[in-house]
Amino acid sequence: MEGCPSVCRFPLLDLQPLPPTLISVRTFSIKQKLTLIIMTATTVALLLISLGFVAYELFTFQKTMRQDLVSQAKFIGDLSASALIYNNEKEAGAILAALTNRPHITSAAIYTGANHSTAGLFAWYPTSSSATEFPSHPEPDGHNKFDYKNGTLTLFQQIMLPGEAKSSGMIYLKSDLGEMRERITHYALMFAFLIVAISTVTYFLSRRLRRIISRPIYHLVETTRAISQGKNYSTRAQKYDEDELGDLIDNFNEMLSQIQQRDAELQHAKGDLEKRVQERTQDMEQEIVERKRAEAALQAQFTRMTLLNQITRVISERQDMESILYVVLRQLEDHLGIDLGVVCLFDHSAETLNVTAVRLKNPLLAPKLDLQQGTVLNLDQSGLRACKHGDAVQIPNTHKSSTLLAEKFAAAGFRAAAAVPLIVDNKMFGTLIVGRLAVESFSQDECDFLNTLSEHVALAAHDAQLHTELESAYHELRQTQQAVMQQERLKALGQMASGIAHDIINALSPVVVFADLLVRSEAALSANGKKHLHHIKTAGEDIAHIVARLREFYRQRDEEETLHSLNLNDLANQVIDMTRPRWRDIPQGRGIMIEMLNDLDANLPELVGIESEVREAMTNLVLNAVDAIPHGGTITVRTRTGLRDLGNGKPTQVILEISDTGIGMDEETRKHCLEPFYSTKGQRGTGLGLAMVYGVMERHGGQIEVVSERGQGTTMKLIFPLRRLASRGAPKGAPEEAVMPLRLLCIDDEPLLRELL
Numbered sequence: 001m002e003g004c005p006s007v008c009r010f011p012l013l014d015l016q017p018l019p020p021t022l023i024s025v026r027t028f029s030i031k032q033k034l035t036l037i038i039m040t041a042t043t044v045a046l047l048l049i050s051l052g053f054v055a056y057e058l059f060t061f062q063k064t065m066r067q068d069l070v071s072q073a074k075f076i077g078d079l080s081a082s083a084l085i086y087n088n089e090k091e092a093g094a095i096l097a098a099l100t101n102r103p104h105i106t107s108a109a110i111y112t113g114a115n116h117s118t119a120g121l122f123a124w125y126p127t128s129s130s131a132t133e134f135p136s137h138p139e140p141d142g143h144n145k146f147d148y149k150n151g152t153l154t155l156f157q158q159i160m161l162p163g164e165a166k167s168s169g170m171i172y173l174k175s176d177l178g179e180m181r182e183r184i185t186h187y188a189l190m191f192a193f194l195i196v197a198i199s200t201v202t203y204f205l206s207r208r209l210r211r212i213i214s215r216p217i218y219h220l221v222e223t224t225r226a227i228s229q230g231k232n233y234s235t236r237a238q239k240y241d242e243d244e245l246g247d248l249i250d251n252f253n254e255m256l257s258q259i260q261q262r263d264a265e266l267q268h269a270k271g272d273l274e275k276r277v278q279e280r281t282q283d284m285e286q287e288i289v290e291r292k293r294a295e296a297a298l299q300a301q302f303t304r305m306t307l308l309n310q311i312t313r314v315i316s317e318r319q320d321m322e323s324i325l326y327v328v329l330r331q332l333e334d335h336l337g338i339d340l341g342v343v344c345l346f347d348h349s350a351e352t353l354n355v356t357a358v359r360l361k362n363p364l365l366a367p368k369l370d371l372q373q374g375t376v377l378n379l380d381q382s383g384l385r386a387c388k389h390g391d392a393v394q395i396p397n398t399h400k401s402s403t404l405l406a407e408k409f410a411a412a413g414f415r416a417a418a419a420v421p422l423i424v425d426n427k428m429f430g431t432l433i434v435g436r437l438a439v440e441s442f443s444q445d446e447c448d449f450l451n452t453l454s455e456h457v458a459l460a461a462h463d464a465q466l467h468t469e470l471e472s473a474y475h476e477l478r479q480t481q482q483a484v485m486q487q488e489r490l491k492a493l494g495q496m497a498s499g500i501a502h503d504i505i506n507a508l509s510p511v512v513v514f515a516d517l518l519v520r521s522e523a524a525l526s527a528n529g530k531k532h533l534h535h536i537k538t539a540g541e542d543i544a545h546i547v548a549r550l551r552e553f554y555r556q557r558d559e560e561e562t563l564h565s566l567n568l569n570d571l572a573n574q575v576i577d578m579t580r581p582r583w584r585d586i587p588q589g590r591g592i593m594i595e596m597l598n599d600l601d602a603n604l605p606e607l608v609g610i611e612s613e614v615r616e617a618m619t620n621l622v623l624n625a626v627d628a629i630p631h632g633g634t635i636t637v638r639t640r641t642g643l644r645d646l647g648n649g650k651p652t653q654v655i656l657e658i659s660d661t662g663i664g665m666d667e668e669t670r671k672h673c674l675e676p677f678y679s680t681k682g683q684r685g686t687g688l689g690l691a692m693v694y695g696v697m698e699r700h701g702g703q704i705e706v707v708s709e710r711g712q713g714t715t716m717k718l719i720f721p722l723r724r725l726a727s728r729g730a731p732k733g734a735p736e737e738a739v740m741p742l743r744l745l746c747i748d749d750e751p752l753l754r755e756l757l
Contacts, residue, residue, distance in 0.1 A: 038206040043199055050191040057187065061180055065153060066144055069173055072102070073157035077171050080110055080123075081159055084169045089123050096125035104175050106152070110159070111138045111170040119170055138170040151177045216241070220249060227256070234260060303335070308449070310335075312456050321464035325357035328457050332434060333361050336446065340414055340435035342371060343461075346379075346388075346428045353377040353384065353431060369412035377404065387421035388428045392447055394418045396440040405433070415439040420450045422458035429458050505544060510752045512540040563608050568639045568656050568720075569600045571611065575618040576637065583626045583635060592632045599638040607654050608723045609700050617696040620689040621658045621716050627681060628662030628714060635660050642719060652722055659715040665708040673706060693718075 076095060083091040092110050099105050107129060113119040119138050121131050141158040153175045158167040216239075223237040236256065239249045311331045318324050329341035339361045344353035355375040360366055379385055383403025386393050395401050395417040398410040409417050414435035422430040432454050436442065515537040519530050576596060583594045625635045635658070642653025665673060669680060674694045693716075697704045701721050708714035746757045 035203065035206045039199060039202060042202045043195060046191070046195045046198060050187075050195070054184065054187050054191075057183065058180070061183060062146065065175070065180070066155075069105075069144070069153065069155045069175055070157065072105070073155055073171050073173050076108070076110075076173075077157060077159035077169075080171070081168065084110070084112060084122065084159060092123035093125070093127060096123055097127070099125055104179055105173060106176050107134070107172075107174045109134045109172040111172065113169065122169065135172065138172060141167070141170070146177075148177075151181075153177065216246075216249065220252065223252075308453055308456070311453065318460075318464070321461050321468065322357060324457070324460050324464055326359060328432075328453075329357060329359040333359060336434075336449075337436070338434040339437050340365075340369070340409070340412075342433040342435075343422075343430060343457075344377065344433065345430040348427075351379045353379060353382060356430070365412050370408050371412075384419055384431055387419060387431050390421055390423055390428075392418065392420045392451055394442060394447055396442075398435075409435050413437060416441045418442045418447055418450060420447070420454040422454050422461065424458050424462045429462055432457060506750055506753065508540045508544050509756060512537050512544070513756045515540070564611055565606045566609050566611055566614060567604070567606050568614075568654060569602075569604055571615055571618060572598065572600060572637050572639060572656070575615060575622055579619060579622045579626070582623060587626075587632070592630075594626065594629060594632055595634045597634060597636045599636060601640050604639050604641065604654060605651060605722060607720045609720070613696045613699070617693040617718065618656070618658070620693055621718075624689060624716075625658055625660035625662065625714070628660050628664075630662075633661040633713075654720045654722060656718040656720070657715055659713060661713045664710045664712050664714050665706075666710045670706050670708050674704070 076099075079095045080092050083089070083095065096108050096110065099108055107125060109124040110122045111119040112122045121134060121136075124131065124134055139156040141156060144153065144155040146153050155173045155175075157171050157173070159169040159171055160167055220237050223235060226232070227235050234256075236253045237249045239246050311328055318327065325343045329338075329343065332338050332341055341357075341359045342355060343357040345356050346353055353376070355371060355373055355377070358369075358371060358373055360369070377384075379388065381403070382405040383395075383401065384393055384405065395403075395406050395409075398406040398415055398417055401407075401410075405419075406417065409415075414437060416437075416439055417433065417435045419431050419433040421428050422432060432450065434442075434450065515533045518525065519533050519537075525533070576598065583596055587594050622635065622637070629635070638657040638659070640655050640657075641651035642655045644651050665680075674690050694704055697718060697720075701723075703719040705717040705719065706714070707717065746754070748754050748757065
């Protein structure tokens with residue numbers, strides 16, 4: 001009830017929320033609700049009685065209608081038995097025509113034959129209908145069906161001859177349900193009239209009887225409203241009867257007495273309580289403010305300690321300095337809310353800061369920031385001189401500072417900046433610089449945190465730098481060790497070849513020379529004999545050539561050996577012409593096309609060396625390139641200058657590159673390709689070509705680099721240092737001395753060699 005205090009309870013009324021569909025009933029009065037309840041209960045009872053009566057009538061009517069139709073079918077069947085016996089269709093039709101007195105029977109038919117599947121239509125009613133409107137075959141005996149959709153009842157009944165046990169035919173009857181509809185309509189009208197009449201009587205009776213319940217309730221409501229508005233708890237409700245409502249009013253009055261007593265006590269204690277609450281409130285407010293400050297400070301300190309531990313853990317897992325710096329800047333961006341982070345490394349010799357890492361929270365500001373990786377800042381001009389002494393630098397407003405760093409930050413829109421030094425072993429290693437878009441946005445606590453963080457970052461970055469330098473030194477040492485081992489292997493092989501070369505040459509000389517003499521002097525030799533001697537001579541010469549090449553691995557360049565000025569472009573053109581049969585004529589004969597390209601630097605300076613050795617090295621590389629493209633491809637010969645002198649800018653190296661588009665080498669092959677006797681050509685190769693090239697480059701003080709990948713071709717780089725040619729002998733243009741004829745004395749301890757000589 002609206003206006004009733006929360007202390008009121010009415011045990012005689014169900015005050016549960018009404019369904020959504022009856023939400024408007026909430027605005028009814030008690031009298032209206034009582035009338036509605038009585039009317040609803042009466043109407044529902046009448047409806048249930050009516051529905052039960054109608055359902056019973058429908059059930060009994062259907063049963064009666066079915067029995068009546070069965071009786072009618074038996075009667076027609078008895079009359080039409082003789083017509084079926086004598087096959088008299090007219091008599092059967094006349095019997096069915098008598099159904100005109102039964103208007104609810106809409107159609108009927110007689111079927112001949114006792115078998116359901118072979119029975120045929122004999123006569124039908126009405127005769128105006130066609131035979132196709134009736135079932136072609138009858139259903140089993142006694143089959144009946146109510147079709148409420150079409151409003152019909154159908155029945156099939158056997159026709160039994162007198163004194164016989166078997167059927168002579170079937171009769172079909174079809175009746176509409178018009179009589180049922182009429183009866184339902186009459187019942188509906190009758191019950192509607194009864195409901196209206198009874199509801200009217202109930203309404204007038206309820207209007208008179210509802211006052212018995214509503215009067216005390218209305219009085220209680222009015223009393224409650226008056227107390228609620230006036231706050232006068234001395235008012236009491238009037239009791240009418242000794243029933244549940246009377247008990248409710250007694251309890252309500254008792255409750256008012258208790259409330260009145262408590263209200264007096266509360267009013268008495270209110271003044272004292274308000275004073276105490278006011279004093280306590282002031283104390284609590286002050287305490288809460290102080291506690292919030294302490295909690296905020298503690299939370300900020302805890303957050304920063306957590307961030308410091310997180311950053312320390314992350315950078316401890318990395319050994320790359322650039323990765324460490326960017327991880328630190330990203331953590332500060334995510335957890336400290338910086339908009340810009342920069343790390344610079346300090347160059348003690350130049351007193352400059354080199355920008356090593358830059359991270360922007362908003363990449364759109366990058367074009368405005370004149371501060372990229374690789375930028376060099378002067379320590380004094382940047383305003384960070386204090387960092388060298390271990391002090392932090394804070395710029396609350398970059399627009400009010402004239403330093404170079406502040407101007408760069410202000411131009412990009414960063415209004416506040418802070419820089420802390422990275423100290424290692426009491427020396428400045430670098431600086432950590434952070435920026436924000438808001439003015440004066442860095443607090444002293446944040447600067448202290450950055451100072452603490454800088455110690456860990458400096459140590460991690462310094463360790464990463466040392467690790468990188470150590471790793472670089474290790475790789476350089478390993479390469480040097482491999483080069484020394486390669487040189488030692490070649491030296492050992494060359495020493496061995498030099499030691500046995502004399503004996504091998506002495507042993508081979510008779511074989512080669514006597515074979516040649518036999519071919520020249522013995523005319524009676526057969527063609528096969530000359531051929532075999534020629535093979536013997538060739539094999540001996542090959543052995544001598546291999547021994548000579550083995551000696552070249554170890555042979556050091558003689559200081560007295562004559563060096564000449566060489567032009568790599570001329571040598572490259574000579575080698576291309578000399579090897580033309582191998583890269584053009586022979587492959588074209590087999591249908592293979594190899595294209596030779598040259599990219600020669602016209603301004604290439606001359607180098608100093610031994611022309612024959614460099615030419616032989618270039619020839620070996622070109623032939624190897626031809627072997628690497630068995631199905632055709634491209635060979636490129638390229639010359640260019642290498643490193644230049646920082647003082648005068650002149651080149652200090654000349655580089656020759658021979659590239660092919662062939663099968664390439666895997667990593668294992670590339671590592672061992674310069675070793676003697678290592679070959680991937682099978683029986684076609686000796687494994688001495690690249691080893692000889694390596695020896696030539698060692699004698700010329702140069703280097704050889706191999707760049708190759710499986711299926712991507714190979715590039716061989718010969719790097720020659722540029723040196724001046726030492727002047728020796730008589731100057732050019734001096735007259736040549738006359739050379740007198742000389743006699744030659746040959747001495748040898750081998751009789752066979754003396755005989756050959």
